[in-house]
Amino acid sequence: MEQYQPKSMLHVPESHVPRSRFPLIDFHTHITHANAGGVRFSMDPANCLAVMDRKNIRTMVDVTGGYGDGLRDAVAKLQTAHPGRFIVFTEPAWTKASDAGYAKTQADLIADAHKSGAKGLKVLKTLGLFLRERETNKLVRIDDPRFDPMWEAVGSLKMPVAIHTSDPEAFFLPIDRFNERYEELHAHPDWSFHGKDFPSNRELQEARRNVIRRHPKTQFVCLHVANAEDLPYVSECLDSHPNMFVDIAARIGELGRQPRASRKFFDKYQDRIVFGTDASAGTSTPQQTFGDALYEIYFRFLETEDEYFDYAPAPVPPQGRWRISGLGLSEQILRKVYRDNAARLIGISA
Ligand SMILES: [Zn+2]
Numbered sequence: 001m002e003q004y005q006p007k008s009m010l011h012v013p014e015s016h017v018p019r020s021r022f023p024l025i026d027f028h029t030h031i032t033h034a035n036a037g038g039v040r041f042s043m044d045p046a047n048c049l050a051v052m053d054r055k056n057i058r059t060m061v062d063v064t065g066g067y068g069d070g071l072r073d074a075v076a077k078l079q080t081a082h083p084g085r086f087i088v089f090t091e092p093a094w095t096k097a098s099d100a101g102y103a104k105t106q107a108d109l110i111a112d113a114h115k116s117g118a119k120g121l122k123v124l125k126t127l128g129l130f131l132r133e134r135e136t137n138k139l140v141r142i143d144d145p146r147f148d149p150m151w152e153a154v155g156s157l158k159m160p161v162a163i164h165t166s167d168p169e170a171f172f173l174p175i176d177r178f179n180e181r182y183e184e185l186h187a188h189p190d191w192s193f194h195g196k197d198f199p200s201n202r203e204l205q206e207a208r209r210n211v212i213r214r215h216p217k218t219q220f221v222c223l224h225v226a227n228a229e230d231l232p233y234v235s236e237c238l239d240s241h242p243n244m245f246v247d248i249a250a251r252i253g254e255l256g257r258q259p260r261a262s263r264k265f266f267d268k269y270q271d272r273i274v275f276g277t278d279a280s281a282g283t284s285t286p287q288q289t290f291g292d293a294l295y296e297i298y299f300r301f302l303e304t305e306d307e308y309f310d311y312a313p314a315p316v317p318p319q320g321r322w323r324i325s326g327l328g329l330s331e332q333i334l335r336k337v338y339r340d341n342a343a344r345l346i347g348i349s350a
Contacts, residue, residue, distance in 0.1 A: 001183070005315050008323070012307050017299035018292075021331065023058040024338035025087075025346075028162065028223060028249040028276030029290070032074045034066030034091055039074045042281040043290060049085060055295040058339070060279075061087045061346070063122035063162050067109050068093075075117040087346055089162060090118035092150060094126055098134035107149035114157045119346050121154045123163040128204045129193065139197065142207035143214070151211060155218030160345045162247070164223040166204040167193065168254075168319075169230075180320050187284075187318075205233070212241045219345055221245040221274060228254035231265050238269055245345065247276035248337075250288050252301045253311035256324020263327050270333045274342040275302075286314035301326050302334060 031048060032039040048060060065074040065088040078086035090113035096102050110121065128142045142165060154161055170181040172193050179185065185192055199207070205227055212220050220243060226234045228251035238244055246269075248255060255262040266273060277298060279290035288294070293313035300306055305328035312318050329337070343349065 002316075008308055010308055013304075014309070015300055015304040015306050015326075017296055017303055019054070019056040020295070020299050020334075020338055021303055022335050022338045023056050024275050025059045025061065025342040026057055026277055026279060027061050027221070027274045027342045027345075028247050029060045029062055029279040030064050030281075031060065031062040031078065031086070032066070032070075032088075033064050034070055037068075037070065039064075039066045039070035041077070045078060045082065045086070048290070049082065051290065051292060051295075052085065054292060055299075057295070059085055059087060059348075061089065061120070061162075061276075061342075063089045063120070064091060064124075065089050065118060065122075066091055067113055071113055071118060072116050079117055079119075084348075087119045087348075088117065089120040089122045089159075090116075091122050091124070092127075092147075094131055097131060097140060097146070103146045103149045106147070107153040110150055110153040110157065110159070114159060118159065120160045120162055121150075123161060125164045125167065127163075128165055128207065129167075129198060139199070142204065143210040147211070148214070151215040151218050155215055158347055160219040160221055160245075162221045162223055163208065165208045166201045166227070167191065168228075169201050172198070172201055183316070183321070184319050201227070205237075209237060209241070212237075212244050216241075216243055219243050219245065221247055221345065223247050223276065224249055224278075225251045225255065231258070231261050235265065235268070238272055245272045245274060245341070247274045248298075249276035249278035250285075252298060252324060253287060253317070253319045253322070256301050256311055256326070257322050259325040259327060263329075266327060266329055266333055266337070270336050271341060273337050274345065275338050286318050287312035289313065302329050302337065304328055 031043045032041050065071050067090050071090050074088045079088050131140045170179050171191055173179055175185045225246045278288040280288050283289050304326040307325045308323045311324045
């Protein structure tokens with residue numbers, strides 16, 4: 001099966017969309033990564049700008065900008081050096097989460113990050129799946145009250161929260177012949193959350209929902225369409241929480257295999273969806289490898305009605321063996337999703 005690369009024999013239109021219809025903001029990219037005491041640049045800003053100019057990308061949001069001196073380094077080399085082209089978000093100081101007084105320390109770090117230029121807060125799936133109490137090794141809940149001052153601080157500073165919670169449902173199931181992500185989990189066995197002390201996907205989603213409910217003045221952008229496999233649940237959440245938004249990063253494989261439901265979802269929530277890709281360096285996850293090919297697939301998915309094409313630039317579909325169909329969104333919706341919704345959230349002029 002690993003070598004099986006079936007070619008579609010369908011005679012259907014194949015569009016090539018080299019540039020997006022409108023200039024866009026990529027709300028979800030990883031140009032830097034926080035490491036001990038600083039940030040590491042995994043992509044070269046000059047190389048980013050070359051791709052951005054070719055693809056019609058006005059701005060990239062580097063969500064993993066760390067905090068403290070690392071954040072200041074990222075802001076200087078991206079946001080300050082190239083005004084309007086890059087935006088940098090801060091991250092919580094997870095290593096301090098079990099310290100006494102963390103709740104206040106973290107709120108103060110948010111104020112410091114805001115002063116340093118950070119325009120938002122990124123919360124990795126670390127919260128809910130990896131962050132544990134130092135003493136007991138128990139997983140820390142997403143809705144743990146120690147984070148309340150942080151959620152309030154970003155809300156009052158008008159910094160949106162980009163939050164990734166949980167993962168595809170198949171990652172919580174046995175890696176067996178019924179698992180539709182068998183090959184993906186086979187390639188990344190450490191992505192499985194089955195059979196240990198992890199909460200269920202729904203429990204993680206509901207814990208995040210408690211946070212969104214408790215902090216109505218804070219704007220939460222739930223990354224990866226919040227829970228892309230369950231659009232009825234995401235719709236119910238969006239209906240109950242006006243401070244909730246979603247991005248589409250690394251989930252066109254999910255949206256594009258349910259194109260009629262997705263099209264209705266974009267129609268209904270056109271003011272709440274932002275464009276993002278999860279673009280990163282490296283090639284082990286082709287569905288998010290930064291470059292021209294990645295963006296062209298997103299543009300084809302959003303702008304055309306092409307049918308049955310690959311959702312990632314890879315010889316074998318990396319998330320599961322299916323293909324996607326385009327949504328053919330209207331110009332009005334494209335403008336909002338590509339740029340206006342994100343610009344409003346970040347507080348930059350559209
Ligand atoms: Zn990401």
